Amino acid sequence: MFKIKVRTDKKSYPVYLGQGIMESIGPVMSRCLPARPVLVVSDRNVAPHYAEKCLKSLQLGGFKPFLEVLEGGEEDKSLMAASGLYERLLKTGLDRHSAIVALGGGVIGDLAGFVAATYLRGVPYVQVPTTLLAMVDSSIGGKVAVNHPLGKNLIGAFYQPALVVGDVDALKTLPGRELNAGLAELVKYGIIRDKKLFEQLESLIQSVPPEDWLLKIDSRQLLKFIIRAVLIKGEIVYFDEKEKNLRRILNFGHTFGHALESATRYAYYLHGEAVACGMAMEARLAALQEILDRVSQQRIISLIKQLDLPRPPAGLSVNAVMKALSYDKKKEGEELIFVLPAGIGKVLMYKAPSSSLVEKVVEEYLRGDLF
Ligand code: NAD
Ligand code: GLY
Numbered sequence: 082m083f084k085i086k087v088r089t090d091k092k093s094y095p096v097y098l099g100q101g102i103m104e105s106i107g108p109v110m111s112r113c114l115p116a117r118p119v120l121v122v123s124d125r126n127v128a129p130h131y132a133e134k135c136l137k138s139l140q141l142g143g144f145k146p147f148l149e150v151l152e153g154g155e156e157d158k159s160l161m162a163a164s165g166l167y168e169r170l171l172k173t174g175l176d177r178h179s180a181i182v183a184l185g186g187g188v189i190g191d192l193a194g195f196v197a198a199t200y201l202r203g204v205p206y207v208q209v210p211t212t213l214l215a216m217v218d219s220s221i222g223g224k225v226a227v228n229h230p231l232g233k234n235l236i237g238a239f240y241q242p243a244l245v246v247g248d249v250d251a252l253k254t255l256p257g258r259e260l261n262a263g264l265a266e267l268v269k270y271g272i273i274r275d276k277k278l279f280e281q282l283e284s285l286i287q288s289v290p291p292e293d294w295l296l297k298i299d300s301r302q303l304l305k306f307i308i309r310a311v312l313i314k315g316e317i318v319y320f321d322e323k324e325k326n327l328r329r330i331l332n333f334g335h336t337f338g339h340a341l342e343s344a345t346r347y348a349y350y351l352h353g354e355a356v357a358c359g360m361a362m363e364a365r366l367a368a369l370q371e372i373l374d375r376v377s378q379q380r381i382i383s384l385i386k387q388l389d390l391p392r393p394p395a396g397l398s399v400n401a402v403m404k405a406l407s408y409d410k411k412k413e414g415e416e417l418i419f420v421l422p423a424g425i426g427k428v429l430m431y432k433a434p435s436s437s438l439v440e441k442v443v444e445e446y447l448r449g450d451l452f
Contacts, residue, residue, distance in 0.1 A: 082109075083308055087221060087315040089241060089322040096221065096245040096311055100300055103134050103248040106182075106209060107142025113244050114205055116143035118175050122166065122193040123184040124153025127211050130254050135184050135209065146182075147173050151192075153185065155347060158192050158228045160236065166196045180205045180243065186212035186259075187219035187352070191234070194225030198240035205243040212255055213263020213303075214353050216247040217270070217310035218331075222318040232410065233339075233347070239323055247311075249304045261388050262353025265334075268384060269360060270310045273330050274317075276426035278309050283380070286387050330428050332411065333420040334360035337442070340405035341397075349394050358393075361385040361451055362442050367421035369438045370431065377425050386452035393447045402443045 082099035097109055119139055123132050128150045139146040149169050151157050170179070183193035183206060190208050197206035208220035226237025252260060264282075271279030289297045314331070321327040338359025342350055350358070364381040367373035411418045416433040423429050445451045 083304075085308065085311050085315060087241075087245075087311075088319045089223070092241050094242060094244050096247065096315070098216070098247045098304060098308055098311065099249070100304065101248065101250050102246060103131060103209070103251065104138050106135055106207075106246050107138035107140065107144055109142075109246060110139070110144065110182075110207060110244065111142040114180055114207075115178075116145075118145045118147065118173070118179045119182055120166075120170055120173065120175060120179065121146055121148045121182045121184050122151065122189055122196075123148065124151050124157070124186075124189055126153060127185045127189070131184060131211065131251060135182070139182070144180075147175075151189070153188060155188060155228065155233075158188050158226070158234075160227055160229075162192055163196050163199075163227055166193070167200060170196075170200055175204075177201050177204060180207065182207045182209055183220075184209045184211065185215070186210065187215045190215050190219050191224070191226050191237075194223070194240060194242065195227050195237055198225050198238045203240070206240075208242045208245040210245065210247050211251040213252055213260055213307075214266050215263075216249075216252075216307050217263065218266050218314065220245045220247065221311055221314045222328075223322070233342075241322075247307065249300050249307065252300075252303070258351065258354075258389075261390075262351040262357075265353040265357035265360070265385070265388055267306050267310055268388070269331075269333055269356065270313050272360065272364075272381060272422055272425060273333050273420070273428045274313050274426060275309065276424075278306070279384070279425050282306070283384055286384060290387065290389075329411075329430060330420055333422070333428050334358075334363055336406070336409055336411060336417065336419050337362040337402075337446075339409065340402050343408070344397060344401040344405040345394055350391060354388075354390050357385050357388050357390055358446065362446050363419055364422055365445065365451055366419065366434060366438060366442045367423070367431075369441065370421065370434055372429070372431065373422050373424065377422065380425065381422065382452050390452075393449060397447060399440060399443050399447060402447070403440060406439070
């Protein structure tokens with residue numbers, strides 16, 4: 082089992098990563114949290130595989146666990162779902178000496194973390210990520226949120242977990258499409274911060290095409306990538322927990338990615354897929370703005386192309402994507418902000434790129450010319 086410390090100004094917490102470590106959650110948790118009642122929040126796809134293992138282990142660690150299984154999916158990241166959890170916590174009699182365990186992907190982690198941040202003005206919570214995206218991104222760094230009808234993740238807080246336990250064996254039951262969406266987040270870390278990681282992913286993806294990942298990927302290799310990603314994210318969060326400057330680089334691929342998600346009403350792409358398309362588009366924009374050399378642009382786009390992404394949706398217009406972009410919440414005044422690659426392993430913040438170039442990139446993507 083590997084242990085990585087994530088530090089912020091006010092708090093530091095361990096992230097345990099390994100194979101077959103779900104059984105150890107209770108004993109590991111008892112090192113950081115005194116024994117207490119715990120509400121385990123999970124969803125209907127995850128619970129049948131892992132809830133029993135998790136509950137047993139919590140009992141072994143001296144905790145008194147209760148289980149709440151939600152439907153799951155983005156609709157559950159809502160104030161209504163949060164309210165249902167508050168009710169369950171209150172009715173079960175969980176007080177300030179209790180804790181919450183989020184057993185699932187980013188949806189469960191963001192929701193349960195939000196409830197932990199607000200229930201009785203804050204109780205500790207533990208992230209047990211079961212998707213690749215949650216292991217490398219959402220379980221680390223304390224961004225917790227629910228959606229509002231006017232936008233995603235608009236109601237939330239920065240609230241760090243007490244610990245994170247990521248078991249790569251849980252990825253064996255993850256649908257292939259979800260695994261690829263998480264893989265896109267790994268590629269993101271390579272582009273923004275770690276050329277070597279990018280190159281390792283390049284050679285891995287060439288030797289094992291994404292559709293064969295589930296069968297052929299070596300868990301130890303995957304674990305190494307996850308550790309690398311957590312180290313990178315931990316370092317970024319250490320320098321900038323509240324996203325005032327450095328943490329914004331994690332939004333690479335997100336300006337176009339969010340516009341694609343929003344223009345398709347969150348019903349076409351998985352989040353990681355939209356970010357992957359956004360990364361290819363932002364690499365193209367960087368090249369058009371002469372920030373990125375053409376060879377690096379090609380390498381980035383070719384790697385993303387191999388992620389088995391959905392085709393651009395038929396009927397999606399350039400205007401619809403441009404309109405969605407105009408509502409981007411990262412805007413400063415009227416100016417769009419992009420995180421653009423300046424090479425492989427290096428990005429910069431770029432304000433107000435030429436709108437005709439932005440439009441050209443959207444056109445190229447929608448025509449299928451980009452990849
Ligand atoms: P998710 O939580 O919806 O999980 C994806 C699907 O896989 C779900 O159907 C789930 O039930 C299923 N699943 C999860 N683990 C499984 C397993 N081991 N075996 C079988 N099925 C499994 O989606 P996600 O991609 O993990 O997370 C996306 C969410 O994360 C979005 O809401 C996004 O906004 C959020 N997010 C948050 C942050 C952050 O910093 N807090 C960062 C990135 C994304
Ligand atoms: N996923 C972006 C962040 O944690 O800042």
